Structure formats: structure tokens, C-alpha cells
Amino acid sequence: MQGISLANITTGLSLAERIVSATLTTLICLILLFLNGIMLFTLRNKFMFRETSRYILLYNLLLGDTLQLLISQLLYCLTSFxxxxxxxxxxxxxxxxNLFSRISPLVLVAMSLERYVAVCHPLRHASIMTRGNTVRAMRGMWIVxxxxxxxxxxxILMFPFEQLDSLQMTQPCRYIALFLLPFSEIYHNTYSGLVFFxxxxAIISSYVGIVIAARSAATDKVSVRKAKSTLLLHLVQLSLSLLSVIYSNILTILSPLLNWVAFNQMQIFLFVCFFLLPRSLSSLVYGLRDQSLRIALLYLLFCRFKGPVKAVVS
Known part of the structure; x- marks a missing residue:
């Protein structure tokens, strides 16, 4: 999963430095979890969001990202200590x-296709992107x-564990540590490459289709502009997901170029940039760009949560 991303991230650090790095990343993680949690609660709290295909897709994307955020930080803390x-x-x-990280690219594809249908086939959008079809598609993606x-x-179970003296691992838990057989790594790399390709x-094709549709005089130019921005955002999200997969390869390239202190600092920085921040990108962007979500979030933060506080104070 993380390769050597979590393997040597704190090996050369003192206990105090490891505590500081774990505390810093945990604080960042908690802030991002709060943002994602507010967004998830909002999407489940409003009937309109629960019945609209694009918000159902967004909820599943956020759910996978939030759970992956938790797992990544847990593995980081285990390695730190x-x-x-x-x-x-x-x-x-x-x-x-892996389950939570694998779902993100598939949901991004579904969200891109939904925007393509909305712009290029607006009359068929309501019949294609129904709540039932969306729920079935998401259920199928999770199962796959x-x-x-x-x-x-x-x-991994094909490895002869009975030959080991103990099932206790001698190195931190990470996906590469479970590459006990060569075929496991081949399977992992092949699947990752095919999925991201x-x-x-699919996202680029949807973008091209929308650009072509924009030439039509009957097309809503505002919708086209918003859809193009959304697809570019999805492409950025997919790129960040890919960077998290090849994170260990990036560290391998950087390791001979930096001294040990700089290398450890770079690992922590890249961990935050590639694993933590991208998992809240959807919350930050959609919370600001989507008017319906923005209004619901502002109400939740400043009216619903503030109301009980005023009542207690009074």
C-alpha cells in the first residue's frame, strides 16, 4: 500500500522527534476528519442529497476517503512508535x-460520467441517473x-506461514511487507496500473465530450463551464491518488539526493500531501463550489450547532 512510505519514515528520529511528528500529523488528520465528518453528516441529513445521484456519488467518495484517512494515520502512528x-x-x-483507496478512482469515473450525461444528454439525465441506478452502481463498485x-x-495466504517461528512481524505493517510472494506484487502493480489508466x-474522454458539446448553441454555457471545472478537479484527485500509490518509488528516487534529516522531513511532508490532504479535497472543494451544499453546511455550522449553545447560555 504505502511501500516504504511508512517503513523508514521515523527510523532515524529520536523519541521526541517521533512524538512531535506523530502529534502534528494526527492534529492535521483530526481537522480533516472533522471537515469530512461535517460533510458526510450534511449529505445524510438532507433528503435532497440522499435522493440525488451526484450527491450519492459524492457521499461514497467522501466515505472511502475518510476511512482511508483513518487507516493511513493509524499505520503512520504505529510506525512512528x-x-x-x-x-x-x-x-x-x-x-x-486497500478497499477504501481502491473505491476512489471508480467513484471519480462515475462522477465524471454523471457530469457528461448531465451536459451532453440533459433530457436523458433524469432517467439514467436515478437514485436506484446510482445505488446499484455504487453497491457493485464496493463489491468489485x-x-x-x-x-x-x-x-498472501499462499505463503507457508507454518515455516515461520512466529506470526509476529519484525517490521512495521504496510502493504509491501505482505509481498511475501513475487506474484502478490505483480498482481498489485498490474491492477493499479490498469485502474488508473x-x-x-474515462475522465479525459468525458471532458473532451463536454468540450465538443459546448460548441452547440443549445448547450447551457454555465453548466458546461462548471462541468469542465469539475472534471479537471476529478483528474487532479485521480493524480493525487496515483501519487500515493507510487509514493515509495518517489522516496526511492529522493533517498540518495538528500541527507538523512532532510529525507525524513521530506517523507513526513509528502505523507501529509499525498495521503492526508487529498482525502479532504472533495470536502473543501465541493463545500465551497456547490451552492446547495454550501448553504446546508453554513446552516449546520452556524444555526444548528450554535442554537443549543445560545439556549444554554441564556
């Missing part, structure tokens, strides 16, 4: 982390991702 797990416990964490990740973990192709 050099806490090792057993292979079964690590396998469960890795399975969940779970099966893919389950196969990855079943490949076809996801990128």
Missing part, C-alpha cells in the same frame, strides 16, 4: 486500507473492490 503487529492483524488493516482486495490477501481515460 515502532509497534509491530501480527501478520493476520496487519492483513486486516491492509485489506481495509472488495473481491479484488480479497484476492490480493488470499495470495482506464480511470484517467
Amino acid at each position: 515502532r509497534i509491530t503487529l501480527t501478520y493476520p492483524a496487519c492483513g486486516v488493516l491492509v485489506l481495509l486500507g 473492490c472488495f473481491k479484488i482486495v480479497l484476492i490480493q490477501n488470499l495470495l 482506464f480511470a484517467g481515460l
Whole structure:
């Protein structure tokens, strides 16, 4: 999953430095979890959001990102304090982390196709992007991702664990530590490459389709502009997801170029940029760009939460 992203991130640091880095990243994680939690609550609290396809897709994207945020920070803290797990416990964490990270590219593709249909086929949008169709599509994506990740973990079970003296791991829990057989890594890299290639192709194709549709005089220019911005955002999100996958390769390139202190600082910085911040990008952007969501969020923050406080004070 993270490769050496979490393997050597704090190996050369003192206890005080490790405590500071873990505290800093945890504080950032808690802030981002709060933002995502507010957004998730808002999407589930309003009937309109629960019945509209684009908000259903956004909810699933945020749910996967939020849970992945939790798993990433948990693994980071375990590594910071050099806490090792057993292979079964690590396998469960890795399975969940992979499941939540794998769902994001698929949901981004679905959201891009939804915008394409809304702009290029507005008369058919209501019949295609129904609540039932969206829920079934999302359920299918979660099931497919779970099966893919389950196969990855079943490949790990092919390793002869009975030959080990103990199931206790000797290194921090991370996905690369479970590459006990060469075929596991091949499977992981092949699947990741195919998913990101076809996801990128689908988003770019949707963008091109919208650009072509924009030439039509009957097309709503405002909707086209918003849809193009949204698809570019999805492409950025997909790129950030890809960077988190190849994070270990980036560190391998940087390691001979930096001294040990600078390298550790760079690892922490990239962990925040590639794993933490991208998981709240949807909350930040949609919370600001989407008028309906923005109004609901402002009401939730300044009216609903503030009301009880005023009542208590009075």
C-alpha cells in the first residue's frame, strides 16, 4: 500500500522527534476528519442529497476517503512508535486500507460520467441517473473492490506461514511487507496500473465530450463551464491518488539526493500531501463550489450547532 512510505519514515528520529511528528500529523488528520465528518453528516441529513445521484456519488467518495484517512494515520502512528503487529492483524488493516483507496478512482469515473450525461444528454439525465441506478452502481463498485482486495490477501495466504517461528512481524505493517510472494506484487502493480489508466481515460474522454458539446448553441454555457471545472478537479484527485500509490518509488528516487534529516522531513511532508490532504479535497472543494451544499453546511455550522449553545447560555 504505502511501500516504504511508512517503513523508514521515523527510523532515524529520536523519541521526541517521533512524538512531535506523530502529534502534528494526527492534529492535521483530526481537522480533516472533522471537515469530512461535517460533510458526510450534511449529505445524510438532507433528503435532497440522499435522493440525488451526484450527491450519492459524492457521499461514497467522501466515505472511502475518510476511512482511508483513518487507516493511513493509524499505520503512520504505529510506525512512528515502532509497534509491530501480527501478520493476520496487519492483513486486516491492509485489506481495509486497500478497499477504501481502491473505491476512489471508480467513484471519480462515475462522477465524471454523471457530469457528461448531465451536459451532453440533459433530457436523458433524469432517467439514467436515478437514485436506484446510482445505488446499484455504487453497491457493485464496493463489491468489485472488495473481491479484488480479497484476492490480493488470499495470495498472501499462499505463503507457508507454518515455516515461520512466529506470526509476529519484525517490521512495521504496510502493504509491501505482505509481498511475501513475487506474484502478490505483480498482481498489485498490474491492477493499479490498469485502474488508473482506464480511470484517467474515462475522465479525459468525458471532458473532451463536454468540450465538443459546448460548441452547440443549445448547450447551457454555465453548466458546461462548471462541468469542465469539475472534471479537471476529478483528474487532479485521480493524480493525487496515483501519487500515493507510487509514493515509495518517489522516496526511492529522493533517498540518495538528500541527507538523512532532510529525507525524513521530506517523507513526513509528502505523507501529509499525498495521503492526508487529498482525502479532504472533495470536502473543501465541493463545500465551497456547490451552492446547495454550501448553504446546508453554513446552516449546520452556524444555526444548528450554535442554537443549543445560545439556549444554554441564556
